[in-house]
Amino acid sequence: MKEPAFVRQNADKWKKFEQILTNPNEARPDTYADLFVEITDDLAYARTFYPNSQVSRYLNGLAAKVHQSIYKNKRESSNRLIDFWRYELPHLFYQSHRLLFISFLIFMGSFLIGCLSTIYDDTFVRLILSDGYVNMTLENIKDGNAMGVYKDSEPLYMFIRIAFNNVRVAFLTFVLGIFFSIGTAFVLFQNGVMVGSFMTMFAQENVLPVALKTVWLHGTLEIAAIVIAGCAGLVIGNSIIFPGTYSRTESFKRGAMQGLKTLVGLVPIIILAALIEGYITRHGDSMPLALSLFIIIGSLVFMIWYFIIYPIQLNKRGEVQAEEKTTAAFILGT
Numbered sequence: 450m451k452e453p454a455f456v457r458q459n460a461d462k463w464k465k466f467e468q469i470l471t472n473p474n475e476a477r478p479d480t481y482a483d484l485f486v487e488i489t490d491d492l493a494y495a496r497t498f499y500p501n502s503q504v505s506r507y508l509n510g511l512a513a514k515v516h517q518s519i520y521k522n523k524r525e526s527s528n529r530l531i532d533f534w535r536y537e538l539p540h541l542f543y544q545s546h547r548l549l550f551i552s553f554l555i556f557m558g559s560f561l562i563g564c565l566s567t568i569y570d571d572t573f574v575r576l577i578l579s580d581g582y583v584n585m586t587l588e589n590i591k592d593g594n595a596m597g598v599y600k601d602s603e604p605l606y607m608f609i610r611i612a613f614n615n616v617r618v619a620f621l622t623f624v625l626g627i628f629f630s631i632g633t634a635f636v637l638f639q640n641g642v643m644v645g646s647f648m649t650m651f652a653q654e655n656v657l658p659v660a661l662k663t664v665w666l667h668g669t670l671e672i673a674a675i676v677i678a679g680c681a682g683l684v685i686g687n688s689i690i691f692p693g694t695y696s697r698t699e700s701f702k703r704g705a706m707q708g709l710k711t712l713v714g715l716v717p718i719i720i721l722a723a724l725i726e727g728y729i730t731r732h733g734d735s736m737p738l739a740l741s742l743f744i745i746i747g748s749l750v751f752m753i754w755y756f757i758i759y760p761i762q763l764n765k766r767g768e769v770q771a772e773e774k775t776t777a778a779f780i781l782g783t
Contacts, residue, residue, distance in 0.1 A: 452499050458694070459491055463511065470514055488512045490694070536763065538714040541707055543760035545680050548687065552637060552679035556672070559638040563645020567653070574646045586650065595656040596663045600731045608727030615671060615719045619678035623685065623712050630686025637679045644672065662741040663733030667726035669748040674719050677756065681708035681715075718752075 450458075466484055492508040499505055542549065566573040575583050589597035602610070618636070625632025651660035688704020689697065725744070733741060 450498070452502060452504060455495070455499070456504055462487070463491075463508075466511060470511075485512065494694075533710075534714070538710065539755070539760040539763050541710055542680075542756050543764050545684055545707070545711070546757065546760070548683040549677065549680040549756070552633075552676050552683055555634055555637045555679065556641040556676050559641025560645040563642035563647075564649045566642070567646045567649040574650050577643055577646045578650075583650070587654070590654050590656055594734075595651065595654070595659050596730070596734045599663070599726065599733070604727045604731070608723050611726050612720050612723035615674065615723060616716065619674060619712060619715055619719060622675065622678040623681045623708055626682030626685035626708065627689065628686070629690055630683050633679050633682030633686060636682075637675070640672075640675050644668075659734050662736070662738060662745075663730060665745045666730045666733050666741060667722045669745050670718055670722035670725070670752065673749075673752045673756075674715050674722065677715055678712060681711040684708045684711070 466488065469484065488508060488511055492505070492512050495502065495505040495508050563577065586595075586598060589595055594600075599607075618640070622633055622636040625636060648657070648660065648664070651657050685701070685704045685708040688700045688707075692700035695703070729736075729744070
């Protein structure tokens with residue numbers, strides 16, 4: 450690869466590294482370690498093919514700054530967890546917003562398929578949810594207790610069972626990304642169709658308003674978690690399909706680590722959704738509409754803010770605070 454092409458291919462990445470290094474208050478050891486590996490890879494390439502060039506000197510200086518930051522900005526262990534939630538996880542999501550949107554589209558597309566299939570085929574919902582579940586739900590609706598399924602177990606037992614199941618589904622959605630993202634897409638599709646069929650069944654039985662204000666008490670966080678787990682799975686799948694300048698093995702390792710951190714970040718949200726489903730959803734049909742809307746809208750606003758808006762704000766803050774160095778300006782053409 451010719452030197453100008455090498456610079457064009459990596460210029461945006463180097464510029465981003467410069468911006469991150471100018472934000473000491475947001476320094477995270479793991480981030481700097483990842484930067485150091487990427488910069489040294491580029492430096493080794495530049496030294497091999499462009500020895501004594503300006504780009505080699507620039508990368509050598511940038512690698513030195515990253516190396517210094519790894520030791521200069523070490524945090525105490527007590528701050529590590531705070532840093533993860535405040536900076537690391539949002540930064541990971543900023544890098545994955547495109548895949549998050551794709552995960553959302555897959556889920557919503559399958560949700561609509563579930564709705565339409567249930568509308569035009571009255572046996573479809575039984576195929577998806579099983580005869581036993583559908584018959585039980587119809588019997589509950591007939592008895593004036595449409596949301597009875599959320600009241601048939603003790604709250605603690607229901608919470609533990611749901612939390613375990615949802616963590617399992619999220620982990621499965623992530624892990625199946627190793628099959629070139631196809632496995633992740635399938636789990637998203639399966640869950641989307643199921644939710645679409647479920648909600649359409651309530652609409653056909655004229656109890657949709659009750660279902661909406663009850664199911665989405667926990668469903669807002671639960672479905673968002675599945676979509677985000679889908680994003681993590683797509684990250685690992687993309688790392689295999691599109692390794693970029695890395696070897697496929699190295700790209701896979703990086704994608705797997707990024708996806709795994711995302712999955713770890715989901716665990717509290719999954720637990721919170723299970724708590725709501727176990728202890729609050731059972732009262733949803735009798736709960737004041739204002740309180741129900743407060744929980745649903747509050748959950749939705751939090752998820753959008755933390756996983757979409759806040760990462761963008763962090764990135765913009767870095768861009769505003771970044772000061773371009775003279776050498777970087779020469780290399781990047783700014």
